[in-house]
Amino acid sequence: MERELISKKDLLELMGISYGQLYRWKRKQLIPEEWFIRKSTFTGQETFFPKDMILARIDRIMNMKEDLSLDELADKLSPFQTDLSLSKRELIERNIVSEVSINRHSSPAQLNGEEAYSFAQLLFLYATDQLLSDGEISLEESGLLMETLRDHFPRYEGKPCEVLFMRKMGVSMFALAAAPSALHFDAGVKIVARLQMAEIAEQLRSKLN
Amino acid sequence: MAGEIIGDLKMDGIGTAAGGVYKNVALNGVCKVATDIEAQLIDADGRIRVEGHLTANDLDLDGTLDVSGGIRAGTAAIDGVITVKGAYSGQRVRLNGMLTVGEDCEVDVIEGEGAFKIGGLLNAGRIDLKLQGRGAAKEIGGESIRIGKGRTGAWQSIWQRMLPSFAQELIVDLIEGDVIELDHATVKVVRGDRVAIGEGCVIDRVEYRTELRKHPSARIGEEAKTNG
Incomplete structure (x- = not known):
């Protein structure tokens, strides 16, 4: 997954903010550590950011910082904390999750529009749907992933974690692991997909807003 | 840690204490804390070692403190030597x-x-430090960064001749901030809004937005004015 990056210098110029503000927001955990990507360039080390995510984030910070203190902002911006919910119709209209996934993994009440999807449910659906539409997992396996996420994701209590999908000798399995983690498997294991849940949540949020 | 407050810990002399959650902690002497410790006030005098994480609203140190984990302290008054293996986060640090x-x-x-x-990034809203010895960090970032040489006594110069690490100098790869004032600093890249490069500095590259002031004795490789 190659994504567009923006250098720190360009970011500051584009958004009209200063180094001090950026460092302050980082200190207050308004900008996650993982977004600071270090690369060496001809002028030495430079820091880059995932462009779409950082621009959206700074926009939000600038809009909200008038009314909220930085600490209150940090709670608001935590990737998994949100009270957004969406109905099935909206989901399909805004093309967030494919209809196949929706039909397969929703409760009857959600399907006929009586019940909305909570953010957590949306997150699981979105993650599953992404792997499914990339052709990494089969429809059957997607059910297994939904189950894994439902059972174990809440235990991380909003701490960063990642989903791993592995195959060995035709047997597939899912795992959730705290991120960042170094995992090593025997040679027969193939890691088919690896998803950072915080990143998925971020993508989903930017689609919802 | 969501434990209930169990009282105070007071230790004098030589000894080892279990960690845990306390209201006030007073450590005097040669003390070791075996696990994570959390308290409202930690007053440490002497030679203290913590095998784990230290969390305190107020930390007052006179002596040496070694922490094998990280520190989270609201305010810290450090008179002596403090060594943290992990990360330090807090609001105010007064360092002596x-x-x-x-x-x-x-x-x-x-x-x-x-x-x-500092092994990684020193990130602070305001940095105001006078160096009596060497200041080193990989990166420094913040709003206002003022780091310079402190006063020099007769003993200082004798020490410096014997031990190079007593040299009053700042060595950093990258400094970024709004207002930056440095002297006796060796830095690869300095980026800021208003930058003052003082006496005895060796800077490979300076990027500034509003103004750059430099001392005649400062050596600057490249300088660039950025717009915005």
């Missing part, structure tokens, strides 16, 4: 002595005099 942090050090204000060594 030496601060060593293995990873990042993130505080709102750090001021005082002495020496420091």
Whole structure:
């Protein structure tokens, strides 16, 4: 997954903010550590950011910082904390999750529009749907992933974690692991997909807003 | 840690204490804390070692403190030598002595005099430090960064001749901030809004937005004015 990056210098110029503000927001955990990507360039080390995510984030910070203190902002911006919910119709209209996934993994009440999807449910659906539409997992396996996420994701209590999908000798399995983690498997294991849940949540949020 | 407050811990002399959650902690002498410790006030005098994480609203150190984990402290008054393997985060640090942090050090204000060594990023809203020894960090970032040489006594120059690490100099790869004032600094890249490069500086590259002031004795490789 190659994504567009923006250098720190360009970011500051584009958004009209200063180094001090950026460092302050980082200190207050308004900008996650993982977004600071270090690369060496001809002028030495430079820091880059995932462009779409950082621009959206700074926009939000600038809009909200008038009314909220930085600490209150940090709670608001935590990737998994949100009270957004969406109905099935909206989901399909805004093309967030494919209809196949929706039909397969929703409760009857959600399907006929009586019940909305909570953010957590949306997150699981979105993650599953992404792997499914990339052709990494089969429809059957997607059910297994939904189950894994439902059972174990809440235990991380909003701490960063990642989903791993592995195959060995035709047997597939899912795992959730705290991120960042170094995992090593025997040679027969193939890691088919690896998803950072915080990143998925971020993508989903930017689609919802 | 969501434990209930169990009272105070007071220790004098030589000994080892279990960690845990306390209201007030007073350690005097040669003390070791075996696990994570959390308290409202930690007053440490002497030679203290913590095998784990230290969390305190107020930390008052006179002596040496070694922490094998990280520190989270609201305000800290450090008179002596503090060594942290992990990361340091807090609001205010008043330093009179030496601060060593293995990873990042993130505080709102750090001021005082002495020496420091930060393995990662020193990120602070306001940095106001006078160096009595060497200041080293991989990166420094913040709003206002003022780091310069402290006063020099007769003993200082004798020490410096014997031990190079007593040299009053700042060595950093990258400094970024709004207002930056440095002297006796060796830095690869300095980026800021208003930058003052003082006496005895060796800077490979300076990028500034509003103004750059430089001392005649400062050596600057390249300088560039950025717009915005």
